[in-house]
Amino acid sequence: MALNVVVCLKQIPNPDLQFQVSADGKDIRRDALTYKVNGADEYALEEAVRLREKHGGRVTAITAGPRRTEQMLREAMAKGADAAVRVAFEEPAAIDAFQIANILAASIRGRPHDLILTGVQSDDYGHSATGPLLAGFLKLPHASVVTRVQLEDRRARVWRELEGGTEEVVLIPMPALLTVQFGMNQPRYAPLPAIMKASRQPIEEVKSGDLGEPTWDAFRGPYVLSVRKVSHPAAKGRAEMIAGKIVDQAKTVARLLREKGVYRG
């Protein structure tokens, strides 16, 4: 069974950074950001490559984003994706998951796909919506928060992680879409020769015109969405901060633990 896997990747601002609010108060400042591939998507890519290694077939990595995302797609090819597609959706903030999923659906529809993998959520906006939206647009069955998958003929047995550590096992007919949970596997590092090779591989570019629409606006949902403001959370309920050098901080915390009767040494 040759398997066609499409894996959807997103490039996000490195969430370990500290962020500043933009001058208009409606976005973060983007002039000094570094970007990386979304955490859960790394596991989705790794799973796609492992499935291809086991069952044969082809992995296509796809993203909707500005030109900077080509770097991420090259990394994906270096890690084993056979082909890469950049949907030239240039909005830097890209807040509307409905629109993005609709664009991805139109871009994937004409390509062979037995399985579509996405990350369970993006660490920038945390909607956990793109995967199930995409499945809905493509009319494919889906399962989210997947920690394990076994292919059985034309169906997949998948383990979904629920709250409290319980897992749910379901059978899902293919083609299907799965959203991949963190920790599903151990993502590999790209070997140097593969990085060199990927730097020369072509990246297919899809524009709205290629999908028969003059602009990406045609993919919006029946609503108007706007950001009112982006802000640092109100300082309510904030911790009392313990200042000083490390030694002083340690003294203060030790005293605190003694005062609270936690430590009697």
Next chain:
Amino acid sequence: MTGRDILAVAEHREGRVVGATYELVAKGRDLAAATGGSMRVALLGQGVRALAAEIAALGSEILVAEHEALATYTPGGYAQALAAIVSRSEPRVVLFSHTAQGFDLAPRLAAEWNAPVVANCVDLWLENGRLVASRKILNDKLAMELEVTSERPFLVTLRPGSVKPATPASTAGAVVPVSVTVDPANNGSVFVGYEKPQVQDIDISAADIVVSAGRGIQKRENLAMVEELARVLGGVVGASRPLTDMEWLPKTRQVGQSGKTVRPKVYIACGISGAMQHVAGMRDAGLIIAVNTDPSAPIFEVAHYGVVANVLEFVPALVRELKGG
């Protein structure tokens, strides 16, 4: 035509109502008070009359759709039943919990119903027919407020723990059976069963003192210093998700939404940023002390005391203070 009513989709598993459903009812009531419409709960399942009574005790009307193809959650089964329910009277807002079930279902319905979805909200309200939602972004470091205008129903998922759960009302709501047709061939997936982790480890939820390690410890061998602190305090070692994903510690040590919920007397978070997934499992600890290099880390929003420091320097210093004091 979209009306003024609010519909909250209840969640249940293995014969119990999921706690977050009570929060949905509370939020749904607030919204209905603002629209002047009715607040109803939809409960889908089979043999769920006792659960229906439990939810009805909160005071809102509950629509109960029972069908053998709804015995356990599937996206397709729930989509069929909910489509039937909303076709009778289209709600203004449909509320779901932002759980492995809620965020599996709501966005799918948004695509199928051609309706806006606003996910993982910590608060929401209506202003002149617009939906205004407050969300957290970038690992909860920033807040974002957005507004959505639409003629279509707003599908919203509410982050668990964001509002106070509803408590029983003096008058119970009506339990209204609704008949729905569900074709199991369109359920999308077939439920096989639940699997629970085999516990062969200490139970961190039973400990009075939990010292948890996160990505800030950088290397596996640095776990030793966190273990040393836990040992000196007579506590146990917990972890945030990235550490158990990397298998530095067994899954049984994971604190958070997909791991254990702990309520120890003291919780010390070492190098944990405090993403919602983690905070959901420890926010009710008696005394929370957080150590992190990043002063904007959201863990400091739930901690009682905060230390901005490198854990690899702070933890050994604290151990020295405790031993030498």
